[in-house]
Amino acid sequence: MRAGCQNHPEREAVGVCVSCKLLICGECTTRVDGRGLCASCIAADKRTTQLPQQGDARVALSFCVLVALTIMTWGLLEATLPGSAWW
Ligand SMILES: [Zn+2]
Numbered sequence: 001m002r003a004g005c006q007n008h009p010e011r012e013a014v015g016v017c018v019s020c021k022l023l024i025c026g027e028c029t030t031r032v033d034g035r036g037l038c039a040s041c042i043a044a045d046k047r048t049t050q051l052p053q054q055g056d057a058r059v060a061l062s063f064c065v066l067v068a069l070t071i072m073t074w075g076l077l078e079a080t081l082p083g084s085a086w087w
């Protein structure tokens with residue numbers, strides 16, 4: 001018995017979507033982080049998981065930039081000001 005792709009019943013399925021567990025052919029399989037996903041789950045994945053992750057990364061990046069700028073500003077101040085007179 002041959003199992004067909006959910007989108008192309010005439011084609012033989014080569015894998016299973018890791019999210020919805022439906023059989024999919026090679027053309028319908030998209031690799032995301034080493035996992036095989038069908039087209040509809042890719043669309044759902046983008047809406048649910050990827051957008052918040054990007055938001056978190058942006059917040060973390062902004063924080064790192066802020067810390068780096070603060071350190072650089074302090075370094076510049078200490079380099080420009082005559083230390084003995086001010087501190
Ligand atoms: Zn799926």
Ligand SMILES: [Zn+2]
Nearest residue numbers: 005008025028
């Ligand atoms: Zn297919």
